Amino acid sequence: MDHPRENLIALAGNPNCGKTTLFNAITGARQHVGNYPGITVEKKEGYCQVNGRQIQLVDLPGTYSLTAYSLEELVARNFLIQDRPCAVINIVDSSNLERNLYLTVQLLELGIPVLIALNMVDMATARGVEINSEELGRRLRLRVIPMVARTGSGKAELLEAAAQLVEKVTDWEPLYISYGPDIDPVLDSMEAQIRAAAFLTDSLPARWTALKYLEADEEVIRKGKDKDATLSSKLEEVAGQVSKHLQKTLDSYPEAIIADHRYGFISALLKEGVVKQSHKADRLYLSDQLDRVLTNRFFGPVIMMLIIYAVYKFTFTYSKVPVGWLEAGFSELGRFADSSLPPGPFKSLIVSGVIDGVGGVLGFVPLIVFMFFAIAFLEDTGYLARVAYMLDRVFRTFGLHGSSVMAYIISGGIAGGCAVPGVLATRTLRSSRERIATLITAPFMNCGAKLPVFAMLIAAFFREKEAQVMFLLTILSWVAALLIAKLFRSTILRGPSTPFLLELPPYRLPTFRGLLIHTWERAWQYVRKAGTIILAISIIFWALMSFPGLPETERKIYDEERASILAVASQGVKEPLLNAGASAGGEATQPKSPFKPQAAVNPAGGSGSLASLQEIDNEEAQAALKNSIAGRIGSGLTLITSVNGFDWRTNVALLSGIAAKEIIISTMGTAYSLGRTGRGEQIPLSRRLAADSSWSPLKAFALIIFIMLYAPCLPTVTCIIRESTWRWGLFSMCFNTLTAFIVSALVYRGGLWLGLG
Amino acid sequence: MAVVLLREMAKGQTGTIHRVTASGEIGRRIRDMGLVPGTRFKVQGRAPLKDPVAIRLRNFTLTLRNSESDFIEAEVEEV
Numbered sequence: 001m002d003h004p005r006e007n008l009i010a011l012a013g014n015p016n017c018g019k020t021t022l023f024n025a026i027t028g029a030r031q032h033v034g035n036y037p038g039i040t041v042e043k044k045e046g047y048c049q050v051n052g053r054q055i056q057l058v059d060l061p062g063t064y065s066l067t068a069y070s071l072e073e074l075v076a077r078n079f080l081i082q083d084r085p086c087a088v089i090n091i092v093d094s095s096n097l098e099r100n101l102y103l104t105v106q107l108l109e110l111g112i113p114v115l116i117a118l119n120m121v122d123m124a125t126a127r128g129v130e131i132n133s134e135e136l137g138r139r140l141r142l143r144v145i146p147m148v149a150r151t152g153s154g155k156a157e158l159l160e161a162a163a164q165l166v167e168k169v170t171d172w173e174p175l176y177i178s179y180g181p182d183i184d185p186v187l188d189s190m191e192a193q194i195r196a197a198a199f200l201t202d203s204l205p206a207r208w209t210a211l212k213y214l215e216a217d218e219e220v221i222r223k224g225k226d227k228d229a230t231l232s233s234k235l236e237e238v239a240g241q242v243s244k245h246l247q248k249t250l251d252s253y254p255e256a257i258i259a260d261h262r263y264g265f266i267s268a269l270l271k272e273g274v275v276k277q278s279h280k281a282d283r284l285y286l287s288d289q290l291d292r293v294l295t296n297r298f299f300g301p302v303i304m305m306l307i308i309y310a311v312y313k314f315t316f317t318y319s320k321v322p323v324g325w326l327e328a329g330f331s332e333l334g335r336f337a338d339s340s341l342p343p344g345p346f347k348s349l350i351v352s353g354v355i356d357g358v359g360g361v362l363g364f365v366p367l368i369v370f371m372f373f374a375i376a377f378l379e380d381t382g383y384l385a386r387v388a389y390m391l392d393r394v395f396r397t398f399g400l401h402g403s404s405v406m407a408y409i410i411s412g413g414i415a416g417g418c419a420v421p422g423v424l425a426t427r428t429l430r431s432s433r434e435r436i437a438t439l440i441t442a443p444f445m446n447c448g449a450k451l452p453v454f455a456m457l458i459a460a461f462f463r464e465k466e467a468q469v470m471f472l473l474t475i476l477s478w479v480a481a482l483l484i485a486k487l488f489r490s491t492i493l494r495g496p497s498t499p500f501l502l503e504l505p506p507y508r509l510p511t512f513r514g515l516l517i518h519t520w521e522r523a524w525q526y527v528r529k530a531g532t533i534i535l536a537i538s539i540i541f542w543a544l545m546s547f548p549g550l551p552e553t554e555r556k557i558y559d560e561e562r563a564s565i566l567a568v569a570s571q572g573v574k575e576p577l578l579n580a581g582a583s584a585g586g587e588a589t590q591p592k593s594p595f596k597p598q599a600a601v602n603p604a605g606g607s608g609s610l611a612s613l614q615e616i617d618n619e620e621a622q623a624a625l626k627n628s629i630a631g632r633i634g635s636g637l638t639l640i641t642s643v644n645g646f647d648w649r650t651n652v653a654l655l656s657g658i659a660a661k662e663i664i665i666s667t668m669g670t671a672y673s674l675g676r677t678g679r680g681e682q683i684p685l686s687r688r689l690a691a692d693s694s695w696s697p698l699k700a701f702a703l704i705i706f707i708m709l710y711a712p713c714l715p716t717v718t719c720i721i722r723e724s725t726w727r728w729g730l731f732s733m734c735f736n737t738l739t740a741f742i743v744s745a746l747v748y749r750g751g752l753w754l755g756l757g
Numbered sequence: 758m759a760v761v762l763l764r765e766m767a768k769g770q771t772g773t774i775h776r777v778t779a780s781g782e783i784g785r786r787i788r789d790m791g792l793v794p795g796t797r798f799k800v801q802g803r804a805p806l807k808d809p810v811a812i813r814l815r816n817f818t819l820t821l822r823n824s825e826s827d828f829i830e831a832e833v834e835e836v
Contacts, residue, residue, distance in 0.1 A: 065789040095816055096815065096817045099791040099815050099817060255780070256780075256784065259785075260788075263791065263793045291801075291811075295802065295804065297805045298805075301805050389804050389809060390805055390806075392804065392808075392809055393804060393807070396822070499786045499821075499822075500825060501787065501819065501821050501825065502809075502819070502820045502821075503790070503817060503820075504817075504819070504820055505817075506818075
């Protein structure tokens with residue numbers, strides 16, 4: 001068999017057994033979070049020093065078993081088989097011993113040296129359960145260290161024991177369990193055949209392989225086929241016969257019998273002197289009493305609404321201040337670059353492409369930090385599992401999972417969220433079909449960046465009805481998201497819903513340190529992404545909206561107009577005007593920032609002439625935008641978007657909105673020659689649109705619907721790619737835009753037909 | 758003792774698992790969570806919309822959908 005890798009230890013355990021707490025306690029800040037190659041399961045690594053030896057610790061995903069059904073289980077198993085750690089620290093929740101030992105037994109059957117960390121012994125004691133850890137260790141022939149990971153008690157002994165395992169590396173010694181008269185003889189003969197042919201024995205114990213054939217484990221059987229197809233089919237045939245026989249005689253399956261015997265083995269193990277229960281087992285503990293209220297038919301949903309609302313409030317209220325700091329910092333940086341770099345395309349690239357683009361993305365960081373903190377809190381206390389439990393019935397109707405709700409709400413299910421943390425929140429969903437459906441539909445929610453755009457259009461066309469329209473839009477986004485999710489789950493993501501079988505862990509107060517580590521990891525991953533992909537994307541968008549610029553002849557016309565105004569202006573105001581004209585003119589000849597509204601040049605004096613100068617600048621900016629690649633695409637798209645009633649101005653604004661939705665307003669401002677209108681300065685644009693005879697409430701509504709549904713902003717797409725594959729990221733852009741186009745065209749054409757236009 | 762499906766059991770009732778009729782992924786998940794014949798459990802409650810159901814067994818609480826609890830046959834203890 002392959003030799004174990006020196007100084008490498010894996011950490012395995014059930015979900016909710018305190019594995020992460022222990023990992024944090026051992027490795028402290030010295031850890032690294034990444035993904036297992038090619039998949040989205042998180043891989044955490046850390047280091048610790050014991051007796052002058054550096055030990056590498058890998059935190060395996062939390063699993064109940066080591067079958068190959070879920071990605072997490074497969075990852076954990078393959079890590080043990082392929083990376084060959086010298087030992088596994090198996091964390092076992094002592095208040096839930098039987099089920100936790102089910103994983104232990106499977107680890108032992110694999111043969112890897114195991115050290116049991118018997119966690120939460122304080123809680124077990126409080127519940128009147130006493131465990132004789134020495135006796136348990138003696139019966140399993142391994143060491144059992146009682147401990148409390150939260151407080152760190154027992155940690156030193158655990159590390160000491162781990163160091164001993166690392167020092168005297170032993171070969172794998174699989175545990176043999178009897179599976180009864182129907183399975184054992186077959187297992188023995190299969191084992192002998194496997195051993196004789198040295199079938200997969202370089203990495204797997206023979207009996208384990210035989211057992212997996214009986215359990216019909218697809219992964220192992222596939223590996224076996226590659227290795228030796230004849231023997232593999234022979235083993236499959238034997239397994240098939242056993243299965244048939246068992247179904248005939250006992251109306252059962254081999255895997256059922258195997259599971260029964262594993263649990264039987266555990267029961268026998270715990271009998272007579274290992275576990276002592278001093279009072280009744282089914283007594284109601286504080287956690288159960290809490291559940292009586294928190295999952296009550298009437299109070300449960302009400303409290304849940306309040307808690308979700310509180311998370312939302314917490315995230316978006318408290319992140320406002322640091323978001324403001326970051327924004328101010330980046331605009332200061334922009335100003336600094338603006339004043340210290342020589343004018344020209346390079347400066348424009350740095351200021352508008354790099355600083356504004358990356359700054360816009362990093363501005364989300366405080367939001368993400370607060371959201372992850374809140375989610376980590378709900379998750380670690382155990383409440384999130386209750387939310388999934390209570391809402392599963394509703395979401396299942398649409399092919400989703402109870403856990404989808406969090407992603408929806410954070411994305412803007414209560415208007416004003418953000419899809420970036422929303423998409424990241426889908427991590428709490430374990431199954432892939434439901435998760436992808438949630439990922440693609442969560443950006444339909446009305447995030448905080450869409451709101452100012454909606455507000456501008458509502459102010460222009462739906463005066464006096466702001467609240468009603470906003471409420472309607474919130475409802476519409478939920479309806480759209482749920483219906484599209486349903487559509488996905490009955491077409492491209494068709495398939496039975498993943499088994500629910502969710503554990504409701506006892507309520508626990510999370511440690512502040514754990515929450516901070518949790519939050520930091522996620523936020524850092526996001527920041528790293530912003531430095532790479534998003535930087536490249538913002539440069540591309542900057543170029544699209546900046547080049548090729550105006551042809552020389554046209555630029556001259558604007559320059560001449562400016563010159564004529566300056567000539568007419570009185571001597572007293574000439575000086576400031578000259579400065580203003582020079583800087584404004586200089587600015588207009590080079591590409592303007594597509595990402596951030598630049599403050600209008602407004603020095604004192606000469607307001608009349610200055611206003612006309614400003615007008616010329618604005619017209620030039622409009623002409624430059626129309627002439628840019630993005631402008632040309634926008635004009636070209638009118639062929640299609642005339643169905644929705646969108647002209648080139650709307651199109652180019654929508655195009656820029658793919659970078660970030662709030663930019664729609666500033667681009668539209670430029671396209672309507674209003675100069676750059678920033679956030680909070682939508683009033684002139686709103687008035688301009690209201691006065692425009694080519695606009696109507698119907699058209700505005702069709703546009704709102706389009707903005708609600710079309711391609712997610714690039715930071716969101718980047719996160720979708722991170723959480724799934726780049727294909728799904730691309731799909732979300734195309735599919736969502738197509739959906740937006742169809743729905744908004746139906747609204748517009750239907751409205752016209754009804755005579756609403 | 759009557760053998761019934763878990764779905765038919767009322768809140769507060771205690772039973773012992775008689776048989777798990779599922780195979781494949783769903784069957785394995787059910788068994789992995791400790792739902793094997795002979796296991797005693799208590800119906801702790803149901804979600805506000807009557808589904809999923811929460812049961813207490815082996816010192817922990819497990820929730821499963823009604824469609825999944827249809828695979829579980831239990832002997833109900835008379836009170």
